[in-house]
Amino acid sequence: MxxxxxxxxxxxxxxxxxxxxxxxxxxxxxxxxxxxxxxxxxxxxxxxxxxxxxxxxxxxxxxxxxxxxxxxxxxxxxxxxxxxxxxxxxxxxxxxxxxxxxxxxxxxxxxxxxxxxxxxxxxxxxxxxxxxxxxxxxxxxxxxxxxxxxxxxxxxxxxxxxxxxxxxxxxxxxxxxxxxxxxxxxxxxxxxxxxxxxxxxxxxxxxxxxxxxxxxxxxxxxxxxxxxxxxxxxxxxxxxxxxxxxKTLNLRVKEQTKNAQVVAEYLEESPHIDRVYYPGLTSHPDHELAKIQMKGFGAMMAFELTEGIDAMEFQNALELIKPSMSLAGLESTTVSPAQTTHALLTEEERLERGIKQGLIRFSTGIEEPEDLIADIEQAIQKTKKELV
CATH class of the missing domain: 3.40.640.10 (Type I PLP-dependent aspartate aminotransferase-like (Major domain))
Structure with a gap:
């Protein structure tokens, strides 16, 4: 060969x-x-x-x-x-x-x-x-x-x-x-x-x-x-x-990366999201460095919901996106790092690393981004609480 x-x-x-x-x-x-x-x-x-x-x-x-x-x-x-x-x-x-x-x-x-x-x-x-x-x-x-x-x-x-x-x-x-x-x-x-x-x-x-x-x-x-x-x-x-x-690694990852950019931009504009962590956003502190050393910004991101939206209630309200332990599959998934990947750390250790209880890690799949956004939006509407 x-x-x-x-x-x-x-x-x-x-x-x-x-x-x-x-x-x-x-x-x-x-x-x-x-x-x-x-x-x-x-x-x-x-x-x-x-x-x-x-x-x-x-x-x-x-x-x-x-x-x-x-x-x-x-x-x-x-x-x-x-x-x-x-x-x-x-x-x-x-x-x-x-x-x-x-x-x-x-x-x-x-x-x-x-x-x-x-x-x-x-x-x-x-x-x-x-x-x-x-x-x-x-x-x-x-x-x-x-x-x-x-x-x-x-x-x-x-x-x-x-x-x-x-x-x-x-x-x-x-x-x-x-x-x-x-x-x-x-x-x-x-x-x-x-x-x-x-x-x-x-x-x-x-x-x-x-x-x-x-x-x-x-x-x-x-x-x-x-x-x-x-x-x-x-x-x-x-x-x-x-x-x-x-055999389909390149095809999958490119599609997932493209979808992630669309979803991240939607989340950044949402009044119900406090912060989005995604290197493809110009607001990311390391965006310029990511542009230099990455060929694509990837399909992983994390975001924090605003006060009044419980992270677990939000994830349980999702209909298309699956709350799931792992990541990077064809299907989009969410996870709470504090309860899964970083559960073995103490709360103090998690907070030192910026991992809050309400942080959600989002793995973007190959679904149409419009469908993913619609699912996130309906889950927000179901779980948001009016603040007094």
């Missing part, structure tokens, strides 16, 4: 990493369900936990092509990918700098696990590169960022972070889930390791749990050495399902 770097994005989504059906000439990759393979007189000693079954290898090539990196690994969940990537480069006495507002699961993982292993960590007070620089210690090994961030869609300057880290010999990692490889390729700005919850945009149909890590061959090889010990590999059937889903 032609060099993936010279292929169009839809061609990469559709064809890179596919497995030829040599026996029956089927149009889609066959799925190899074996958990036991020959070890003698073979080129590769295959074993599912070693991330090297035929389907796993094919998926890794596709993810690497999409992120424009040398290599990749596919995992059973986003947290499996995050934990393997971090632990691969850390040992007792090391220090990590993390962006203040990140996925609640990542925050909980750091808080609950790092102390056991004698790993130190610090959180920034903002996304400013100056905050990261001020926290660097002689034992700092990793800078970990998430942009756009979950759930407030903050934007971090990837090139500034990368330049700072490289000058100090520090590895950079990014959770690139919210943008997806369609809207953002952090490697272009010098970030070392890209991490995804493949459950989200890569899967895209709310029926797959997966994770991914992409980077240089050297970095992925080091992560592999740790990952094989934790057992976070993805089953071959789910890898096959993920390949099926990723």
């Amino acid at each position: 032609k060099d993936p770097k010279k292929l169009g994005i839809n061609t990469i989504c559709t064809h890179v990493g596919e497995i030829e059906d040599k026996q029956f000439k089927g149009a889609v990759s066959p799925v190899y369900m074996a958990t036991s393979y020959a070890f003698d007189n073979v080129d590769v000693k295959r074993y599912p936990r070693y991330f090297n079954t035929p389907n796993q290898e094919g998926m890794c090539r596709k993810i690497a092509a999409l992120e424009k990196t040398e290599d990749a690994l596919v995992f059973s969940s986003g947290m499996a990918a995050i934990s393997a990537a971090l632990f691969a480069f850390l040992q007792k006495g090391d220090h990590v700098i993390l962006q203040q507002v990140i996925y609640g699961g990542t925050y909980n993982f750091v808080a609950k696990e790092f102390e056991k292993y004698g790993i130190e960590y610090s959180y920034t007070e903002s996304n400013s590169v100056n905050d990261f620089e001020a926290l660097i210690q002689s034992n700092t090994k990793i800078i970990y960022i998430e942009t756009p961030s979950n759930p407030l869609l903050g934007i971090t300057d990837m090139k500034a972070i990368s330049d700072l880290a490289k000058a100090k010999g520090i590895i950079t990692m990014i959770d690139n889930t919210f943008a997806s490889p369609i809207n953002q390729n952090p490697v272009a700005y010098g970030i070392d390791i890209m991490i995804h919850s493949g459950t989200k945009y890569m899967g895209g149909h709310s029926d797959i749990s997966a994770g991914a890590v992409a980077g240089s061959k050297e970095h992925i090889a080091k992560i592999w050495e740790t990952a094989i010990n934790y057992g976070g590999n993805l089953s071959d059937f789910m890898v096959w399902m993920l390949e099926r889903s990723m």
